[in-house]
Amino acid sequence: MTTPTPRPADERADRPTLARHRTGSLTRATKETSIAIQVDLDGEGRTEVSTGLPFFDHMVSQLGRHGGFDLVVRAEGDLAVDTHHTVEDVGITLGEALAEALGDKAGIRRFGSLALPLDEALVEVALDLSGRPYLAYDLEFAPDVLPLGTPAFDPQLAEEFWRAFVTSAGITLHVRLRSGKNTHHILEASFKGVARALRDAVRVEGGGIPSTKGTL
Numbered sequence: 001m002t003t004p005t006p007r008p009a010d011e012r013a014d015r016p017t018l019a020r021h022r023t024g025s026l027t028r029a030t031k032e033t034s035i036a037i038q039v040d041l042d043g044e045g046r047t048e049v050s051t052g053l054p055f056f057d058h059m060v061s062q063l064g065r066h067g068g069f070d071l072v073v074r075a076e077g078d079l080a081v082d083t084h085h086t087v088e089d090v091g092i093t094l095g096e097a098l099a100e101a102l103g104d105k106a107g108i109r110r111f112g113s114l115a116l117p118l119d120e121a122l123v124e125v126a127l128d129l130s131g132r133p134y135l136a137y138d139l140e141f142a143p144d145v146l147p148l149g150t151p152a153f154d155p156q157l158a159e160e161f162w163r164a165f166v167t168s169a170g171i172t173l174h175v176r177l178r179s180g181k182n183t184h185h186i187l188e189a190s191f192k193g194v195a196r197a198l199r200d201a202v203r204v205e206g207g208g209i210p211s212t213k214g215t216l
Contacts, residue, residue: 095168
């Protein structure tokens with residue numbers, strides 16, 4: 001696995017001083033999949049994603065590129081059986097890696113929200129790095145919607161990915177479709193929207209835990 005090259009110190013001068021380098025590295029192996037993921041929240045948006053599902057690779061890459069963090073994802077799964085296992089297990093492992101990178105979440109902004117357009121599609125995203133997993137997902141596709149890419153990615157699986165991700169990471173996430181017709185545009189807007197919200201939420205801007213409880 002290729003490890004993203006850290007940015008030189010002088011290129012990070014505009015970022016708050018961190019008590020530690022915020023990285024997460026996780027592997028997950030079952031009878032159905034083998035997953036390895038690395039996350040550097042203080043990277044520069046470089047991504048290397050390979051899951052055997054080109055469209056899914058394209059979507060997961062959006063998280064690193066538009067989230068502003070370096071991301072390496074290597075996944076092998078039983079795609080001949082179904083793509084569900086690979087998509088869900090990538091979500092589980094990525095969520096765990098993000099939680100590891102965040103640590104105690106000291107100083108982070110915690111919240112992020114925006115409405116992201118992509119041509120005719122407009123997707124609204126709001127999230128809270130609260131430690132409490134919850135997914136409100138309002139991107140409905142018709143049961144007969146055509147899959148994307150080869151091997152095929154079923155658009156219905158995006159919800160399973162997000163559910164696995166927020167459960168492992170401890171995130172409250174709301175994703176709502178405001179307008180859109182093209183399946184590709186809708187899905188890509190949702191991934192880019194979550195990425196940009198994460199970029200805001202993980203930003204370090206203070207010194208304490210952003211909660212009156214003193215922990216997240």
